[in-house]
Every structure is written in structure tokens, then in C-alpha cells.
Amino acid sequence: MSHAMKAVIPAAGLGTRFLPATKAMPKEMLPVVDKPAIQYVVEEATRAGIEDILIIIGRNKNNLSNHFDSVPELEQNLREKGDEERLAKVQQSNELADIHFVRQGEPKGLGHAVLRARAHVGDASFAVMLGDDLIDERDGLLAEMIAQHERRGATVIALMEVDPEAIHLYGAAAVEPTDEPDVVRVTGLVEKPASEDAPSNLAIIGRYVLTPEVFDILERTEPGKGGEIQLTDALQELAADSAGPGVYGVIFRGRRYDTGDRLDYIKAIVQLAVDREDLGPELRPWIKDFAANL
Numbered sequence: 001m002s003h004a005m006k007a008v009i010p011a012a013g014l015g016t017r018f019l020p021a022t023k024a025m026p027k028e029m030l031p032v033v034d035k036p037a038i039q040y041v042v043e044e045a046t047r048a049g050i051e052d053i054l055i056i057i058g059r060n061k062n063n064l065s066n067h068f069d070s071v072p073e074l075e076q077n078l079r080e081k082g083d084e085e086r087l088a089k090v091q092q093s094n095e096l097a098d099i100h101f102v103r104q105g106e107p108k109g110l111g112h113a114v115l116r117a118r119a120h121v122g123d124a125s126f127a128v129m130l131g132d133d134l135i136d137e138r139d140g141l142l143a144e145m146i147a148q149h150e151r152r153g154a155t156v157i158a159l160m161e162v163d164p165e166a167i168h169l170y171g172a173a174a175v176e177p178t179d180e181p182d183v184v185r186v187t188g189l190v191e192k193p194a195s196e197d198a199p200s201n202l203a204i205i206g207r208y209v210l211t212p213e214v215f216d217i218l219e220r221t222e223p224g225k226g227g228e229i230q231l232t233d234a235l236q237e238l239a240a241d242s243a244g245p246g247v248y249g250v251i252f253r254g255r256r257y258d259t260g261d262r263l264d265y266i267k268a269i270v271q272l273a274v275d276r277e278d279l280g281p282e283l284r285p286w287i288k289d290f291a292a293n294l
């Protein structure tokens with residue numbers, strides 16, 4: 001069943017935290033080491049068996065669509081030079097998946113962006129993956145969420161324990177245990193609560209497996225936090241509906257890299273680069289030396 005599931009990647013945000021880099025480029029195209037952030041997310045989807053991906057775009061869509069397209073003159077140039085290694089890197093993103101694009105129109109929030117996927121997704125469950133959150137390829141998360149969705153017939157979100165001081169940056173979940181470790185039933189959700197109002201320190205991280213009922217709810221979801229139509233608010237309605245299958249959370253304890261703000265973005269690049277075979281051996285001693293002289 002999972003092989004037919006589609007993924008939706010919202011990439012229509014204004015990226016204001018990264019101006020001026022994002023003036024003419026979506027933030028999802030910012031390089032993390034040597035790949036745009038969104039390519040990590042597309043690769044993660046394909047590892048979970050997803051082959052059809054819809055990217056919700058805003059202005060500056062050409063950067064994104066070009067990245068997943070072929071570049072004949074560049075490929076020809078590399079071919080003539082016999083640079084097979086770089087040719088493979090260029091071609092890799094063209095061949096990853098069947099990628100589609102739809103415009104959000106106006107940036108009215110994550111819930112509004114997800115609603116734009118309705119025509120493409122149809123009456124089927126689908127994954128939503130946010131480009132600010134990168135999940136290490138050694139730590140499978142999405143496949144586990146899809147398995148939980150198939151087992152329970154319910155919406156599944158990814159949760160992670162965060163410092164209580166940081167919960168105001170996320171959607172926060174009230175949960176109760178299930179018979180499985182690190183799988184919880186979500187009893188309530190609140191978008192970016194003040195830490196004193198947060199139901200727990202379990203934060204929604206950017207992976208969701210949603211049932212199509214969410215579209216009808218999003219159609220009538222009023223703007224919430226920040227004046228935006230919030231996906232969290234629609235999911236709260238599903239969690240509160242005792243007649244439905246409910247919402248479950250998979251608690252992630254692996255490596256997540258946040259590229260959503262400048263400091264975390266720098267940390268993500270360093271963390272990923274030190275683990276790379278081509279860069280790590282030289283980077284690690286350099287960082288030690290650099291840190292010793294700070």
C-alpha cells in the first residue's frame with residue numbers, strides 16, 4: 001500500500017529568516033553541504049517507498065522545478081569531460097521521483113498549503129514533509145509512520161521531546177500511551193503554545209501521514225496562530241473526534257537537523273558534513289583546532 005502513497009512538500013513560505021539569500025530563491029533550495037534541503041526530503045520520501053511527490057510552490061518556482069529537471073548543456077559538458085561522478089550527481093535529482101508542482105497563490109499558512117494538494121492527492125492518505133526538518137537517513141521515521149497508519153487507519157504525526165523552553169516554536173501534543181513503546185494516542189494539539197500553557201514537551205516535527213478527511217476540515221479551518229490557517233488546528237479537530245480513528249504520534253528519538261533558522265542551519269551543515277566520508281576526515285580536526293582557539 002505504501003508504494004502508492006503520495007507525498008506533499010510545502011515550499012511556498014517567504015523564507016524571511018534567511019533574507020537576502022531567499023529574496024529570489026525558496027528557502028528549501030538553500031544548500032545543506034552540497035544539496036538543496038528539499039532534495040534530502042525527496043530522497044527520504046523515496047526511501048519510504050513514495051514515488052509521487054507534489055511540491056507546493058510560491059513565487060520563485062523556477063529554481064525548484066529546474067532542480068528536478070535535466071540540464072542538457074551541463075550534462076553534455078560533463079559527459080565530454082568524462083566527469084561521470086559529477087554527471088551522476090546532476091542527474092540524480094531528475095530521476096528520484098515523479099515530481100509535480102502546484103502554486104499556493106497566497107501564503108496563508110501550512111494548512112492552506114496542504115489544502116492546495118487536494119486535487120492531486122484525491123481520496124487517499126498521503127504524507128506531508130516539511131523541508132525545515134531533515135531526518136538522518138540512518139534513522140527511518142516515515143516508513144514507521146506509514147506502517148502505523150496502515151495498522152491503525154488513522155492520522156499519524158511525528159513527535160519529538162524538546163526542551164520545555166523551546167516548545168513555543170512548535171505544535172505541542174497532549175498524549176496517552178498505547179500498547180507500543182514510542183507510539184502514543186494524541187488527545188490534543190495546540191500550535192506554538194507559551195511554555196506555561198503547553199500540554200507536554202512533545203513537539204510536532206515536520207512529518208505527517210494524513211487521511212483525506214483532513215481536507216474537509218481544512219476547508220473550514222479559520223485562521224489561527226499568526227493569522228494563518230494552521231494544520232495543527234485541523235489535526236486537533238481529528239484528535240478530538242471520539243467517533244473517528246483519532247490521531248497517533250510516533251515519538252522520534254533519532255537524528256533530526258533543523259534548517260529553519262540561521263543558527264540551526266549552520267549546525268545542521270556542520271553535523272552532516274563531519275559524518276561525510278569525503279569531508280569529515282579533514283573537517284573534524286579543523287573544527288577541533290578552530291574551537292580550541294575560540
Ligand code: G1P
Pocket residue numbers: 110130132133169170171172191192203204205206230231232260
Ligand atoms: C510548522 C507547524 C508546527 C510544527 C513545525 C515543525 O511550524 O505549524 O506545528 O511543530 O512546523 O517544524 P513552522 O516551523 O512552519 O512555523
